[in-house]
Amino acid sequence: MTGYSASLPNVAVVGLGKIGLTLAAVFANHRYNVFGADINPDVAASVNQGISHIQNEPGLDRLVLTAHKNNTLSATTNTAEATAQAEIIVVIVPVLTDEQNQVDYQLIDRAVAEIAKGIKKDAMVIFETTLPPGDTENRFGKKIEEISGLRPGRDFDLAYSPERVYSNQIIHDLGHYPKVVGGINEKSLKSAAAFYKNALGCKLIEVSSLVTAEFSKVAECVYRDVNIALANELAMFAEDKGVSMAEVISASNSQPYSNIHSPGIGVGGHCIPIYPYFFINKGLSTGLTPLSREINDSMADYAIGKIEKQIGSLKNKNTLILGLSYRGNVKEPTKSTTLVLIDRMLEKGANPFVNDPLFSDREIKQHGAAPLSLYDDNCSKIDAVILQSFHEEYNEIDFSQFTNCQLVLDGRNKLNSQEISRLGITYESIGNQGRQCP
Ligand SMILES: NC(=O)c1ccc[n+]([C@@H]2O[C@H](COP(=O)([O-])OP(=O)(O)OC[C@H]3O[C@@H](n4cnc5c(N)ncnc54)[C@H](O)[C@@H]3O)[C@@H](O)[C@H]2O)c1
Incomplete structure (x- = not known):
């Protein structure tokens, strides 16, 4: 040394x-x-x-x-x-x-x-x-x-x-x-x-005490998981009622005591999907904590259901998932929702492609998907694009190259819905059923 x-x-x-x-x-x-x-x-x-x-x-x-x-x-x-x-x-x-x-x-x-x-x-x-x-x-x-x-x-x-x-x-x-x-x-x-x-x-x-300090960290994670689950639940309900959740959040959160979180396609990473189990396994096995885990873990399937509703069976369809990382601008695949999406796509007979500027092609292949550069001619063969984690590079995506794409599912409510719709591609996000975000 x-x-x-x-x-x-x-x-x-x-x-x-x-x-x-x-x-x-x-x-x-x-x-x-x-x-x-x-x-x-x-x-x-x-x-x-x-x-x-x-x-x-x-x-x-x-x-x-x-x-x-x-x-x-x-x-x-x-x-x-x-x-x-x-x-x-x-x-x-x-x-x-x-x-x-x-x-x-x-x-x-x-x-x-x-x-x-x-x-x-x-x-x-x-x-x-x-x-x-x-x-x-x-x-x-x-x-x-x-x-x-x-x-x-x-x-x-x-x-x-x-x-x-x-x-x-x-x-x-x-x-x-x-x-x-x-x-x-x-x-x-x-x-x-x-x-x-x-x-x-x-x-x-x-x-x-030691245990108070330990408890405080797990409690922070449970708080976030529960609040994300609430946002997801409200987003699904808003879709059912034909209301834009993005518009609702900006209106509701103008009240100082309202802090509705952002709904999304799933919760990943080292922390939020894991630490609630530190309470659940020690006796907090009913109530909001386990229910929130269930809701947040079900969001990937909910998203797949939205895609199928728009483009039909996924069999033999080429799907592109943007972001292997669990969230934007961080190289971290632990418990990433993309891993669940890849599994589901494969089960349904689709061909899942993944783009992530932070990972090499070899690393993407290790997770069971084919890597696809956003400058590859094969972008024209993609049937549906799913944004899972929003890396800053994705601000610049040129969707006009996705000439056969029927649907962009924006799992983080970050993409330019007007631009995508203008190209004749259906834009959807979590909490917006076929509507453009305001
Ligand atoms: N990543 C985050 O955003 C974050 C945020 C807040 C808190 N934390 C806490 O920090 C912890 C570590 O997170 P991280 O992101 O640094 O993890 P990491 O996976 O990036 O790093 C863990 C490191 O520990 C090493 N390691 C594994 N077993 C070891 C052993 N027996 N002896 C010595 N080294 C060993 C690994 O080789 C690796 O380099 C998390 O488990 C969490 O409790 C993480």
Whole structure:
């Protein structure tokens, strides 16, 4: 491992993904020596060359390079070794759910076992990964104690601080969103709060327990999922009644207490479709939380139904899905609605094509669809276009090349409906049945 300044405090960041690398680079530019750890050797190698492997994160390339030049950021695949050099250990390895929506701890359990091998007495471990409430203490604190013999709260500080940033603006958000912090005891809480104040310079919200901090992050995600589900439900009802939901939202939201969210073709990514299950699996198994998951997960099928209603059977039809990413301008296919759309198209005998400027043709093929450039002559053979994620490049699409296209289904209510309709192509969005948006 390279890079070390003896006068600076040492931090290990475990998991150098989109969030972990950004945190590591910010800490390393704020008077900390950072030892990053990631199981992916390519990630460690690029960080050790001063190169960020994350795309589309404004400011990150520069921070990684500067820290590399200043010898304050290095990386390894050996988590125990990184941990052994640190007084502060930040864990940001994902917890996902499996096909049955059960929590999948494989990655983080492995990370925690390595941390337990390296941790020194009097160190502080802070979990930032979104977790089912209770896990910091009951699962991971206990596991570290079992392996290291060090007791949390006595031999090392244990804290939880959820990461709440938004991709594409992570560096900005780290300095501007208040950091929620909980500790296993007062000393852990104060140590973690002092660390974030120094390292990020942001406002702090100190809460009374680890579980409160964990709960607050999952609650944020449930709030968003439920509100999106409400918007989707209202959008489907509006279509049924022949009303434009876009027009309704702009009228309704002129009242200060109304904040109807945007309806859409589906909810994807690491967070919103996953974290509600952290409550659902722990007893919140009836009511709005599971119902919202159902509504949001049904939107892809609803969209397919709209297409079939317009153009008939999808058998042998060429369909183009715009955006493999779960949302615009972010390279992230986890739980993307496009994956569901591809499966459904294949089941129905259609030929799904996918365009996404952030992914290579090889990456698109890995997800079971044929890549199609927007400059390819085969655009003229497409029967229906579906916008799933709105990348900024899609502002410039020339729909006149889709000479055989019968329908554009705008799953994000972002395209120019007048322009598309002017070309004789039917335009529909979620919440607008064959009507042009105002
Ligand atoms: N991505 C977001 O927009 C976002 C927003 C808010 C919060 N979060 C939180 O941040 C967490 C991480 O998200 P991300 O986007 O950085 O994920 P990511 O998939 O980009 O990165 C995860 C990294 O962890 C590494 N890793 C996996 N197992 C490991 C192990 N055992 N030891 C060391 N490294 C390991 C992977 O190789 C990868 O580089 C999420 O699970 C979530 O809790 C993410």
